[in-house]
Amino acid sequence: MTRFRAILRALGPAVGPPRLREMLRACIGSGVGLTLCVFLVRLTQLPLAAEGPDPTLLLIAPLGATTMLAFAVPSSPLAQPWSALVGNTVSALVGVAVIMTVHEPWLAMGLSVTCAMLAMMLLRATHPPAAGVSLGVVLTAETVRPMGFSYAFSPVMLDTALLLLVAVGYNRLTGRVYPFRQPIEHGPRDVGEAGLRPIMEGPDLTEILQRLRLDANIGAGDLARLIEAAHQQAAEHLFDGVESAQIMSRDLVIVHPAMPLSQIAALFQLHKVRTLPVVGPDGMFEGLVSETDLVRTLQKPDDKPNGVVSRLIRAGRDVAEPVAADVMARTVGTASAVTPLGVLIDLLAEGGQMAVPVLDEGRLVGIVSRADLIAALAKAHHSAIEAPANAQTAND
Secondary structure, three states: OHHHHHHHHHHOOOOOOOOHHHHHHHHHHHHHHHHHHHHHHHHHOOOOOOOOOOHHHHOOOOHHHHHHHHHHOOOOHHHOHHHHHHHHHHHHHHHHHHHHHOOOHHHHHHHHHHHHHHHHHHOOOOOHHHHHHHHHHHHOHHHHOOOHHHHHHHHHHHHHHHHHHHHHHHHHHOOOOOOOOOOOOOOOOOOOOOOOOOOOOHHHHHHHHHHOOOOOOOOHHHHHHHHHHHHHHHHHHOOOOOEHHHHOEOOOOOEOOOOEHHHHHHHHHHHOOOEEEEEOOOOEEEEEEEHHHHHHHHOOOOOOOOOHHHHHHHHHHOOOOOEHHHHOEOOOOOEOOOOEHHHHHHHHHOOOOOEEEEEEOOEEEEEEEHHHHHHHHHHHHHHHHHHHHHHHHHHO
């Protein structure tokens, strides 16, 4: 029975159920796209005699399959403009070459598809509907042969290009990225600032996909998004049960946007902290000021390395002294009272922040510094060690 279920599972659907909104988006887009393509084909054709063929007949049947890919799965590497345009065109060229040289239909059919697939793979333009283009050339050889190689450019290339133009516009209007998104290149980081988040470059992701033979099914950009989502999900479950509210500091030292840097430097020296939150008159959080921000702003090239804080305090004598709003970091990672500890670790491990503000509807209610985080991790570690020891004592 177990084997039977395994067989049924293997033969069952391999794709999860799509959302109704996405189904409607893709289906409506396919219909609109193909209809507009027909209209554009009519506009691009030269006036035909009354007894001439209907321009609509210049559409190729495999275009329906291309439509399915471009509108329903626009993130697939098989649906990208290069794959579709080059794949369809080169397959048509191969098909025409075959019917020009091979006169046995049964041989021409298999040969056209085989050579078309080989050409697509060599050009890195794998597009499944294109195999149908080459086969269609053989099946309609009597009609295509008089047109010769021009058939590959009109209607095949023309049809594909027009459809792809519609697909680009429709997908972007409906919130999908097309053409294919490329992975974001990570900027260089100093040693020790990599954090827990893995840094994967585009070539690394491509190499992984090629090694697993998945490069035809998923692109490097989408793999980067999957890794990011998986990392975020793992961070949320790390140290389950421990949240920001349990470890954050509530006794806060804050600064105002108009506070001079000399006063902020004095607060750093007095309270022995490295980051101070900036809170506006309305009580809303506005940003963070760190010691690094102060040093970067006020330290001059000829300053000596000793006594930086003292020099910052003396800088208050200057008339045009900068204030907190001039140097604070406005775009920072924040948390809520229920943010899991794993997410906080991720934010602080990135290296760009020394503390994470905890907000409640934009108002500052606490702050988690690296010291708070280390204390929480140490407590969790000691608890993990003491639990087996206590259990052993109880058994004795």
